[in-house]
Amino acid sequence: MAQFRSKKLDLGCFINPKIIRDHTKRKTFEQFEPQRQALRYLIRNTSLPDWVRTKAQFELRNMHCYTRPTQIKNRCIMGGLARGVLRKFRMARFQFRMNALDGTIPGVKKASW
Template sequence: MSQFRLKKLDLGGFVNTRILRDHTKRRTFEQFEPERQALRYTIRNTSLPQRVRAQAQLQLANMHSNTRSTQIKNRCVEGGTARSVIRAFRLGRYQFRMQALAGELPGVRKASW
């Protein structure tokens, strides 16, 4: 039996390592965003001494990369794919089509004219 156990997360559909990694990146970003904003404000504030601004710049550079917003990628919550994700539903193109045809998405129906 392994010493390490995975934490049970309620992330929705299919869970793979990419989805778990994306989930942890989103949580880390959310946790450190106020601190990053404060450091950015300190760096841009020209009324502060140059030494304080340089220290803030160094602290910001030394923060973990997962605290940046650019590390977060939109992924399908059902399949985990990163391509052709519809942001409003956080679903990939194929999953969106399947759920829309099944009538599982509110306000979405197949067009006919």
């Protein structure tokens, strides 16, 4: 009988498939970033032989797409929306407004003048 281990996501928010995928992409990118930087250094180093640079290009091209920084998208941690996300708070505009009005975001209050 196979035993399955459940990995716990350290998100602390509402979880939907888009958020899980984004979390997976971020973890994969973080894990493979040093290897990508090393390969990119080899490719750009013109003093190396051509076969070494070509091999590095081949390895970099064959890495999983989740290791690329362009795959990471800013998503709202509350609802998973990808548009209108405030980077500092990682929330969509509407969620930010609702939380700010409720007073759940420290240091944020409605402006009045």
